[in-house]
Amino acid sequence: MHEHEHEHDHDHAHHCHPHSHEHTGDKPMSPEEVLALLNYMLDHNRHHADELHDICHVLEDEGKAEAAAALAEALHAFDHGNDKLEKALELAKQA
Helix, strand or coil: CCCCCCCCCCCCCCCCCCCCCCCCCCCCCCHHHHHHHHHHHHHHHHHHHHHHHHHHHHHHHCCCHHHHHHHHHHHHHHHHHHHHHHHHHHHHHCC
């Protein structure tokens, strides 16, 4: 599997989709809770990415090159999403 070092330009809207939240007795998350949850999710996703990377190598070793290539492509997108999540976390830390 190969590491990718490059930037992506996307024309996607960079806004959350409009949606409503119904809070039934739950109070909104505090800023500290938001940061803690984003940090947890980023660490959790990176752990899963590491596991998927290992699976990619197993597939390669088993001669399942097409499956490994598909997983490598998925991992690339997963890593890209994690980069965006990290950016969101860093921006959320700024008061």
